[in-house]
Amino acid sequence: MEHILYADIDRCVGCHACEIACRQEYNVPSGEGCITIVTLESQEDAELQNLYFIPVVSGRCTGCGHLLETAAEPACVSACPTKCIQYAHVSALPWALSQKKSLIILRTYPWDNPPGRGYTITSLASNTKSTSRRQQ
């Protein structure tokens, strides 16, 4: 495990941009994307404002390896209007957690994660962004 996809659920507004950005990136039909927003609402009036939007990532997710080669972010990360979803090397996690307690890990990826469907890449090692993160 070297890279992680995580979300600050305090920042998620449930807009669904990540879902559609993911389907667009892989040009897959409805229902075959990697990320879905689940809404959790309270059944108690006293806790009414406890309304949560939780991004849930499926096992299909590859972390958009093909996009990382050009130093971009996974499609769901760059789509997010509130920057709720983040992709980082695992070493960044302690700092992130020290800033915010509302983080949840969505998925972990091996360093040599496979490319996205329909794409081929030679090596992620040429990704300077990823390499420098690895050296932190």
Added chain:
Amino acid sequence: MKERIVRTVCRMCQAGCGIQVHVEDGRIVKVCGLAEDPRTRGALCPKGFAAAQLVHSPDRLQYPLKRVGERGAGKWQRITWDEALHFIASRLKEIKGSDGAEAISVFKGQAPDWGDSFQYPQRFMNLLGSPNLCTPGSVCHYPRVLAAAFTYGVKTSPDYQNARCIVLWATNPTGANEGGLRIGHIIDARERGAKLIVVNPILTDLAAKADIWVRIRPGTDCALALGMLNVIINENLYDREFVDTWTFGFDQLKRHVQQYLPKTVSNITGLEAKTIQEMLRTYAEHRPACLYDGNAIDQRVNSVQTARAICILRAVTGNLDVLGGDLLPDTLNFGDLRLAERMPKAVKPAGDYPLMFQHRQLPLLSVIDAILTEKPYPVKAMIVQGGNPAVVMAKSDGTREALAKLDLLAVMDLFMTRTAQLADVVLPAASSFERAGLTAYPAMRSNFVLVQQKAIEPVGESWPDWRFWFELGKRMGYREEFLWEDVEETIDELLAPSGMTFAKLKEKPVVLPRQYKKFEKKGFPSMTSGKVELYADALSKWGYQPLPSYVEPPESPVSTPELLANYPLTAICWPRSVYVHSQHRNLPWLREIDPEPLVRVHPDDADQRAIRDGDEVVARSPRGSIRLKARITRRVPPRVVAFTWGWGESVPEANLNTLTDSLSRDPITGSTANNLFLCEVQKA
């Protein structure tokens, strides 16, 4: 073929966010956000990401069609553009000859935008001599525009990034992004400690994140604003220096708001007095504060005065045009192609809404009435462009009846909508991705001047909207006035006063520097006194109230208690998700997220009616009934139900406007209460 990337404006809704469109072999393969757009910072909403499914939809109209069977029977014959224009022009000339130009109307919807593309039908109608250019403005945007125009000249935009307090009033910036997708700014502000106040009967996503959620009784917003003014003025929480120097009519305002005591307002709004106190103190004491009021304010019968009361709040708290407050626009100077001086003065518009007519935003329902009653005169033709009045207007069966009665109905759209189905001629429209433009947002109304570029050639035989007006204009005899061959020439004319050109802006968008307190140099724009008019003398000259008062909604548990036996529930609209009014249900990616029309019901009301989550229900109002599914949730208050809006196009039996009332209207704008009426919901 190699992939091309075009920097342009997304027009999947009115927000106009910056995008990068990836094009391969003449097709859009991907749409991404534009990092240099200061509003979105490279993000985008689901609609933008699904744009390719709109542009390349198999349902797109490919060529002009002429009706061959009975009206509405769905029998069509393919014709050429030349034949279509000839047909329309000759019918228009006949009608103008027999009934006068005023018998010809245009309905311009929101889909083709309000920037350069709104100037061409205005130019056309001014030359034709008909005042009956109508829009959905009466229930969208224009009540707030007029309120601002008569208070401090021009509508403001919130400076979320620098505010210490943000008030989101009857709005949902997550799904409905007026002026650009700026939800990220709000979330950032909240994280750095700005107070967030949300005024909404529904627990919206941002109400859940709010420091203070003001769960107001639907339709009583004006009372809350006036009650806030009462305390802010009486307890000296206002900005005295600003009020003394820059406002007119403070004493009249002070006297007027004395009647809105906290206790009175608490009774009207259903809010606890301490919630009102906490909210107004937080707003008044955390300056700079910005206050954004949304479209729900427009869809009321007291729309302009409600928006006026909110405008006055912004002014007396000293938040106008200050860093972190409510900013007056910083824009380029634009030309004007409308030829308003060519419009004969003697011809009166079909509806008596002079302030809306000044903005060429005549409410459609006044033309619908004229078609049905022939008063004040008959209206016999309508050209509909980028709108769907057959489903989006209050009590839409009346609108459909009127459209079916026309001698000529021409509809230009991307799809065979329910309005198009009633037409004599249907014209295929190019989408915003297939035309250049100078959109209202961001180019003409914000400080980020980004132009819309053509990403791909028009699909099939579709035409961009401007080309239709240029060509029809020529055929109607206005050859000299429509000399242009391409829209880039008109955009250059619009840009001329600023010294910019379309070519330059294509290369690089311009960010105009923000200037604050602009009124100190030039006064408040277009106010005769140069000041903020708390007491609006100009409104009283038109016969309207110079100070806002609370008016109980025409249909509510208070104003019509006799209806409660049969219609005990107050109906409002659920916040918009991934659609825009009646559009976009045919895009599979979006439909998956919001698959079907729903009515949200509180568990207490559901229990009383033995309704379970997912049940088919029938909703009835004094006007009619619809069928849809129920969702049980505490996010709506008891005795209030929330309908999803705009399903009338794709699921006709769930058209909310079967239930709405078109008779009660705002005196200034003609706004109807499309999101506020009484109803009952029962198991189907």
